[in-house]
Amino acid sequence: MKATYDVLVIGAGPAGSIAAKTAAEKGLDVLLIEKRQEIGDPVRCAEGVNKEYLKKHVEIDKQWICADLKGSCIHSPDGTRIEMAEEISGGEVGYVLERKVFDRALADLATKAGAEVRVKTRATGLIIEDNFVKGARLMHLGKEYEVRAKIVIGADGVESKVGRWAGIDTALKPVDIETCAQYLIAGADIDQEYCEFYVGNDIAPGGYVWIFPKGEGKANVGVGLLGSKTGKFKPRPVDYLNNFVEKKFPNASIVEMVFGGVPVSGSIEKTSTNGLMIIGDAARQSDPITGGGILNAMDAGKMAGEAAYTAISAGDVSLGKLEEVYEKRWRATIGHDIDMSLIVKNCFINLNDEDLDSLAHSLKDVKFERMSLLDLLQALFKANKKLLWDLRVLFKDAAKEVIKNKNNA
Amino acid sequence: MSININRYKCGYCGACVGVCPKGALELVETWIEVDESICIVCGICDRICPVGAIEVKK
Numbered sequence: 001m002k003a004t005y006d007v008l009v010i011g012a013g014p015a016g017s018i019a020a021k022t023a024a025e026k027g028l029d030v031l032l033i034e035k036r037q038e039i040g041d042p043v044r045c046a047e048g049v050n051k052e053y054l055k056k057h058v059e060i061d062k063q064w065i066c067a068d069l070k071g072s073c074i075h076s077p078d079g080t081r082i083e084m085a086e087e088i089s090g091g092e093v094g095y096v097l098e099r100k101v102f103d104r105a106l107a108d109l110a111t112k113a114g115a116e117v118r119v120k121t122r123a124t125g126l127i128i129e130d131n132f133v134k135g136a137r138l139m140h141l142g143k144e145y146e147v148r149a150k151i152v153i154g155a156d157g158v159e160s161k162v163g164r165w166a167g168i169d170t171a172l173k174p175v176d177i178e179t180c181a182q183y184l185i186a187g188a189d190i191d192q193e194y195c196e197f198y199v200g201n202d203i204a205p206g207g208y209v210w211i212f213p214k215g216e217g218k219a220n221v222g223v224g225l226l227g228s229k230t231g232k233f234k235p236r237p238v239d240y241l242n243n244f245v246e247k248k249f250p251n252a253s254i255v256e257m258v259f260g261g262v263p264v265s266g267s268i269e270k271t272s273t274n275g276l277m278i279i280g281d282a283a284r285q286s287d288p289i290t291g292g293g294i295l296n297a298m299d300a301g302k303m304a305g306e307a308a309y310t311a312i313s314a315g316d317v318s319l320g321k322l323e324e325v326y327e328k329r330w331r332a333t334i335g336h337d338i339d340m341s342l343i344v345k346n347c348f349i350n351l352n353d354e355d356l357d358s359l360a361h362s363l364k365d366v367k368f369e370r371m372s373l374l375d376l377l378q379a380l381f382k383a384n385k386k387l388l389w390d391l392r393v394l395f396k397d398a399a400k401e402v403i404k405n406k407n408n409a
Numbered sequence: 410m411s412i413n414i415n416r417y418k419c420g421y422c423g424a425c426v427g428v429c430p431k432g433a434l435e436l437v438e439t440w441i442e443v444d445e446s447i448c449i450v451c452g453i454c455d456r457i458c459p460v461g462a463i464e465v466k467k
């Protein structure tokens with residue numbers, strides 16, 4: 001480890017590794033640090049990603065693909081089953097990854113591009129001088145180090161401290177986090193081509209249960225609850241999960257336990273300051289409806305890596321510059337998407353089981369492969385007029401999307 | 410007033426660190442450390458822990 005670099009990236013999840021890779025490819029001198037002793041482990045993820053989007057970032061490698069999905073099913077509280085083909089299931093299905101292998105492969109790409117990677121190396125604070133972030137204090141095997149960099153990128157996930165050290169308040173309110181428990185189960189009879197979702201206030205208040213196949217009779221079975229709907233004297237995610245697994249898979253073995261929190265806040269006010277950018281879960285860029293965050297983290301990583309290059313080349317790493325080269329770009333893309341999802345989330349968390357069932361009934365007989373987003377929304381709203389009103393903003397957006405697609409066709 | 414973290418129950422997921430309004434928690438290796446000098450015993454961490462490993466008494 002040297003004393004100075006062009007770029008210091010804190011956290012080797014998908015966001016950090018892609019940022020480090022991108023910056024190193026541009027010729028910058030990059031250090032990527034990870035506090036865990038093993039990149040990617042323990043897993044905090046259901047590991048589902050959209051195939052097409054993933055291909056934009058990396059070449060697909062069978063080593064980290066566990067299952068290749070054909071579609072998804074949603075089960076409403078009364079047991080109504082809605083089946084959706086892959087194309088319209090949203091961003092979260094397609095492949096089920098092995099994140100332990102995937103995250104390491106991404107860090108490997110960063111190394112190959114020329115970045116230096118250090119594990120079991122934790123950032124404990126920032127070096128701030130003249131109102132600019134100038135590097136960070138690190139702890140490795142009980143020893144402290146100071147590393148200076150022209151730009152620091154905080155990719156430190158849901159537990160992010162980097163932004164806070166620089167005065168960016170990223171604390172999540174209970175309503176802004178899905179709190180999750182998941183088991184990797186083995187020896188169960190599981191459809192390996194579909195992922196399944198269960199909704200309902202008895203099953204997962206303000207969230208859902210998921211079953212993502214992982215090959216060879218294995219699956220990630222998990223539950224996420226909205227933080228504001230759980231609490232001290234209420235059942236916890238792990239309680240809901242135990243109930244579900246006992247009923248649905250009484251004979252399965254639990255071969256791994258996963259816990260975690262996913263930001264569902266929508267875009268936050270500030271994600272950069274002089275000499276610093278925050279990306280991925282650290283910047284709360286995961287999707288408020290699905291809780292999916294891998295691809296947004298990778299997108300943001302790419303943008304931040306490119307932004308670091310532009311800013312350093314221009315000799316200007318001030319907040320103003322970073323707003324122009326990073327903030328503006330992510331807000332126009334990821335930011336727009338997650339804010340739309342937030343509108344839907346705020347509407348869905350208030351639906352009772354009857355509402356959910358009536359929505360499911362109105363979708364049950366629709367042929368989904370050929371449906372556009374607009375058709376889907378229309379079918380939904382036939383069932384629930386209030387929903388139409390709450391989600392009216394999306395209609396404008398969907399209409400724009402349809403026009404855009406027509407023009408492109 | 411106290412905050413207790415059961416490290417035998419904790420899954421070191423970091424969710425509590427993300428919600429603490431004061432930045433009083435930190436995930437170090439496989440356990441959670443509390444800086445009691447800045448914790449305001451608000452109980453949010455207790456509320457969102459997926460396994461119930463934190464007990465905050467007001």
Ligand SMILES: Cc1cc2nc3c(=O)[nH]c(=O)nc-3n(C[C@H](O)[C@H](O)[C@H](O)COP(=O)(O)OP(=O)(O)OC[C@H]3O[C@@H](n4cnc5c(N)ncnc54)[C@H](O)[C@@H]3O)c2cc1C
Pocket residue numbers: 010011012013014015016033034035036040044045046047048049092121122123124155156157158159160161180181182222258259260261262279280281282286291292293294295297
């Ligand atoms: C139960 C659950 C299920 C999920 N399911 C899905 C899904 O199916 N699909 C999907 O797309 N997303 C899913 N997500 C979300 C997804 O896991 C995250 O959005 C994604 O991992 C974010 O990537 P990241 O690189 O921003 O952060 P992370 O992957 O969290 O990486 C952050 C890294 O920073 C390190 N770090 C933290 N602090 C420091 C420090 N001080 N010094 C050094 N290193 C540090 C951490 O150890 C960690 O390795 C799920 C999340 C949970 C909890």
Ligand code: SF4
Pocket residue numbers: 259414418419420421422423424425426441457458459460461462463
């Ligand atoms: S939220 Fe609970 S399980 Fe997760 S790190 Fe904090 S105390 Fe441990």
Ligand code: SF4
Pocket residue numbers: 412428429430431432433434443447448449450451452453454455465
């Ligand atoms: S009680 Fe509140 S201030 Fe104290 S550690 Fe928990 S969340 Fe932070």
